[in-house]
Amino acid sequence: MNAKVVLLPGDGIGPEVTDQAEKLIRSMSDQYGLGIEINTGLIGGAALDETGEPLPEDTLAMCREADAVVLGAVGGPKWDDPHAKKRPEQGLLALRRELKLFANLRPVRLHPALAEISPLKTERIKNVDLMVVRELTGGSYFGDKEEGDDFASDSCTYTREEVERVVTMAADMARARYGRLTMIDKANVMATSRLWRAVSAEVMEKKYPDVAYETMLVDAAAMHIVANPSRFNVIVTENMFGDILTDEASVLVGSMGMLPSASLGEGKAGLYEPIHGSAPDIAGRGLANPFGMLGSVGMMFEYSLGMREAARQVELAIWNAVSAGQCTLDIGGNLRTDEAADAVINQLGDIH
């Protein structure tokens, strides 16, 4: 197969968890005889320090050639000057845009052993297993902006095509999971939401009559996600609503360090990253939970390399490591970052 994978460690705990991703990829590559080629590039603050650019040309070129990009995290206090023209986050936004990654997939599944760690009541969250599909390259984050001392505006725009492609992806997922699709908007107020509602209804009626479908206003959804999270299966929503709701959903599963993500688009390469940031408060101390990152590698096997079984094995190995208490401090274990990752790799060995 000879797939090409690019690693972008970035900043803070980014390099610590990316090292673990590399170990897992090498181990899977050996076991399956995949001959995966791994290259490493600069992004974020690390790239700013070395090249003056948050996304150097070399990095972008390498990613364009790749089948998958695995990213740690970017940013940190060192680069937090509000007057700086160039910031680490610009590197990540530019990468998403350049690779045309229009859908961000965030699966949220609770391991029963972690129910106690979540601030929510166990009986409310015990059956949580949802997939949030967030539109990633449209809406107010990318619309025209005006910025002044007395006036500012962010314009929110969507086209039919932008809505269609992401709703189609989410509907395919709902069908594969025998689940329901919930489209979240603010159609009582926003014109873009009314476009979302009309186009989604059309897509569902024409191509997915067998998939249960509902719409929900975003303010009500914010309440239901904590009050009654197991009612959801697949959620699809626009960029900013998805950004906010996915952080909210992360409290369901116990730790920021647990959640993986995949960003997919029109191009060849998918982008795989844990949802957490660079966690400067724990960086360099071996405390970072690597499971969100390892889960992202699992998603890479499914979505970029077409190896669903391999993805399931990674998922199961993480699940088993958590069951055995072989994990980091944030989820009640006493292992260091590299030891927790080794536990997952050993679990993989047991499966074979």
Ligand code: NAI
């Ligand atoms: P954060 O996600 O880095 O940390 C939030 C809290 O969760 C911290 O207490 C941290 O110690 C903990 N945490 C995060 N990941 C963990 C892990 N793997 N294991 C154990 N604990 C973990 O968010 P924060 O503190 O708001 O942002 C820190 C920096 O990261 C900022 O510069 C921010 O801009 C950047 N950031 C980058 C993102 C990315 O690269 N995709 C996403 C979010 C924030």
Ligand code: MG
């Ligand atoms: Mg966010």
